Amino acid sequence: xxxxxxxxxxxxxxxxxxxxxxxxxxxxxxxxxxxxxxxxxxxxxxxxxxxxxxxxxxxxxxxxxxxxxxxxxxxxxxxxxxxxxxxxxxxxxxxxxxxxxxxxxxxxxxxx
Amino acid sequence: xxxxxxxxxxxxxxxxxxxxxxxxxxxxxxxxxxxxxxxxxxxxxxxxxxxxxxxxxxxxxxxxxxxxxxxxxxxxxxxxxxxxxxxxxxxxxxxxxxxxxxxxxxxxxxxxxx
Numbered sequence: 001x002x003x004x005x006x007x008x009x010x011x012x013x014x015x016x017x018x019x020x021x022x023x024x025x026x027x028x029x030x031x032x033x034x035x036x037x038x039x040x041x042x043x044x045x046x047x048x049x050x051x052x053x054x055x056x057x058x059x060x061x062x063x064x065x066x067x068x069x070x071x072x073x074x075x076x077x078x079x080x081x082x083x084x085x086x087x088x089x090x091x092x093x094x095x096x097x098x099x100x101x102x103x104x105x106x107x108x109x110x111x112x
Numbered sequence: 113x114x115x116x117x118x119x120x121x122x123x124x125x126x127x128x129x130x131x132x133x134x135x136x137x138x139x140x141x142x143x144x145x146x147x148x149x150x151x152x153x154x155x156x157x158x159x160x161x162x163x164x165x166x167x168x169x170x171x172x173x174x175x176x177x178x179x180x181x182x183x184x185x186x187x188x189x190x191x192x193x194x195x196x197x198x199x200x201x202x203x204x205x206x207x208x209x210x211x212x213x214x215x216x217x218x219x220x221x222x223x224x225x226x
Binding site: 043099 | 121144146148153154155156157158161201205211212214216217218219
């Protein structure tokens with residue numbers, strides 16, 4: 001069974017902290033994505049990666065960076081967390097050329 | 113400018129009846145459409161999809177209809193069950209360079225009442 005694992009379900013951080021959100025997939029997928037979900041705003045794409053060491057900005061990359069050193073792992077980094085980054089963060093992966101995304105369970109991040 | 117619109121933020125249906133969730137799109141380049149279901153505090157899960165070469169796809173209680181001329185698709189759930197209560201996202205896909213990009217609607221929250 002396919003699996004996308006996000007390291008934390010719930011996370012509480014302070015303003016200004018550097019935050020790492022980790023995502024691992026076991027399906028040998030080329031493409032990986034980071035989204036955030038906020039009520040009334042749907043799913044918004046932050047960053048994505050089509051292959052190892054490749055990254056591209058999504059629709060809302062400001063305040064975030066990513067790292068993809070290995071095919072199975074895609075990390076989202078909040079360089080200096082702010083309260084407006086309180087959100088549900090969702091990692092997803094897929095095989096290249098196939099539209100179907102597999103999502104992790106999400107990380108609910110609260111920045112105080 | 114939203115390219116994929118789910119105009120009903122919420123929908124309430126009685127158990128056993130039909131649920132119809134609607135989605136409109138503006139970009140004629142979209143050629144593949146997907147529906148995802150999301151429970152609170154969980155990631156979305158894939159439900160059903162349809163290619164633009166078809167006008168209907170069925171999987172058990174779930175059927176998706178595509179009307180290309182109207183740029184409209186709908187998800188029918190028959191019969192609706194309380195466990196179907198969730199947020200449903202419509203997504204559309206188009207080729208962007210060498211890859212494909214998914215554009216998401218804002219979601220419709222479905223409540224199925226016993």
